[in-house]
Amino acid sequence: MFLAKSTSYFQTQVPFYIKVLENLIDNKDLDEKGGIDSAIFEAKEVAKGNKQVFSIGKEHYYFVTTLLTRYKDNLLDLEGNSFDEETYSGILEILK
Amino acid sequence: MNYKTIEFLLLQLEESFSKSRSNIYSEVKKEQHFRELYQLFKSIRDSEYRRLRGNELYVHFNILTYIFKGLEYLDNSTLNVIPYEIVSCLEKALSDWIRREDFIVVTSLSNRNLDFYFESGYSEEYFQGLNKYVSKFYGTTITHRLIRIGLPKVLARDYLSCVALYHELGHFVDNELNISKKLLLETYKTDNPRKSPSTFMYYSHRTEYFADLFAAQYINDASDSFLNYIAYDEPDSQTHPATAKRTKVVQEFLSNQYCMEKNDFNKVLKASGSPQLSLRHNSIDVSNSDFIDLVPQNLENDGQLHYIFKLGWDIWKESDDNFLKDFKSRQKHQIINNLIEKSISNYTISAQWKKLNDGTIQ
Structure with a gap:
């Protein structure tokens, strides 16, 4: 194909997120709670119209946009910037 | 999927590493990347991978595929294979957009004509996830990310065709941002x-x-x-x-x-x-170009460096009427390609030499 490109749509980062969320739910490893909570908070801010889609950061881009498109109603109900096991379990379900 | 899938990939990788061990790379970053991939492979091979279950199997399948892809591109980016001149131009363009030190531009040479592509799939998000995981479980990390560009083997030094690689680099930047x-x-x-x-x-x-x-x-x-x-x-x-x-x-x-x-x-x-x-870019007037005297263009800055491809194309398109008109078609094509290549290498070598004299690099 002329000036072709090959783009993979397979979301290779998903297994890593699943591992992190499973650890958070099981209280096994909380090292990444800060990063995950800040990504959920960013998605919540975009969902509530407090932040532009265009300014979503690249560190958790896939995770944030997955929440925006598949978890939006739940995002609108979230409060604060630290989240609990119930939220992580809900997100885990949509990633699996 | 079960542990036999992982075992199968590990055996394939063992074979690939044994073939790649004698590779000589043009830069230290590539050697380092090779060593880090090998270290990661060795850590997984020597681990208790037979006990992996569920999502852990997918994580490992994913990591081993990442190592495979890295090796494929490193194998095609050795000292005597990599199209150094075009890659050095791409690296300069890249530095306008991202921290060049974090990346290595690698190429894979295809046997298919006009097969130019950028291979995506490993975003910064993936890279961070991978490093956090392997650091925790294997005590190792990968320092650089690869920008993986494919081009046809036969056109690797055809600079008129290699303009497509700027387009492919654009795909990388789009994907990255x-x-x-x-x-x-x-x-x-x-x-x-x-x-x-x-x-x-x-x-x-x-x-x-x-x-x-x-x-x-x-x-x-x-x-x-x-x-x-x-x-x-x-x-x-x-x-x-x-x-x-x-x-x-x-x-x-x-x-x-x-x-x-x-x-x-x-x-x-x-x-x-x-x-x-x-x-x-900074334009170069065709009528005042050094190419007219059949010598490489004396480039003054990076803007002119990038423009050399446009200059080459303008001369090629008019080559039945301009200073090349008395040459055979094949010679015209070769002359333009050689002049572009020499112009780039003169510019990049002079810049390196200047840095050495300035003490900017050791």
């Missing part, structure tokens, strides 16, 4: 290009326009010249806009007319805190 993806999300409220035929077409066309404009920043309309040779009058397809539309967008950008596509991309870039699409 999520520009077309953000436009898709804003317009169609989805992050999945394959949600419907219209989302796929919208997304694919954004990516092509971005890559075209990205290339035009550096090489003016040289990429269009090549496009018109290989895809003349192509209509719209699901993956690519019609050639005429692509040429029109590039012309609007180059002549500083209203260009909707450029404006859309720049809105996203501005909100992301990234540089804007703008002209990043």
Whole structure:
């Protein structure tokens, strides 16, 4: 194909997120709670119209946009910037 | 999937590493990347991978595939294979957009003609996830990310055709900064290009326009010249806009007319805190060019370095009437390619030499 490109749509980062969320739910490893909570908070801010889609950061881009498109109603109900096991379990379900 | 899948991949990798062990690379970063991939492979091979279950199997399948891909590109980026001159131009363009120190441009040589591509799939998000995981479980990390560009083996030193690589680098930058993806999300409220035929077409066309404009920043309309040779009058397809539309967008950008596509991309870039699409080349007048004397062009800055491809194309297109008119077609093509290659290498070697004398590099 002329000036072709090959783009993979397979979301290779998903297994890593699943591992992190499973650890958070099981209280096994909380090292990444800060990063995950800040990504959920960013998605919540975009969902509530407090932040532009265009300014979503690249560190958790896939995770944030997955929440925006598949978890939006739940995002609108979230409060604060630290989240609990119930939220992580809900997100885990949509990633699996 | 069970542990036998992982075992199978590990055995394949063992074989690949044994073949790649004698590779000699042109830069330290590639050697380091090879060592880090090998270390990671060894850690997994020597681990209790037979006990892996569920998601852990997918994680490891994923990591081993990443190592495989890395090796494939490193094998095609050794000292005597890598098209050094074009890669050095791409690296200069890259440094306008991202921290060049974090990346290695690697190439894979294809046996298919016109097979230019950028292979995506491993975003910064993936890379961070991978490093956090392997650091925790294997006590090792990978320092650099690869920018994986494919090009046809037979055209690796055909500089008139290699203009396509600026377009491919544009795909990398788009992917890295999520520009077309953000436009898709804003317009169609989805992050999945394959949600419907219209989302796929919208997304694919954004990516092509971005890559075209990205290339035009550096090489003016040289990429269009090549496009018109290989895809003349192509209509719209699901993956690519019609050639005429692509040429029109590039012309609007180059002549500083209203260009909707450029404006859309720049809105996203501005909100992301990234540089804007703008002209990043300095013209060289064909009539005063050193090429007329059949000697390499004395390039004064990076802007002229990128423009050398446009100069080459302009001379090629007029070569039946200009100073090359008495040469045979094959000679014309060879002369232009050689002059472009020598112009680039003179410029890059002089710059390195100057840095050595300045004490900027040891």
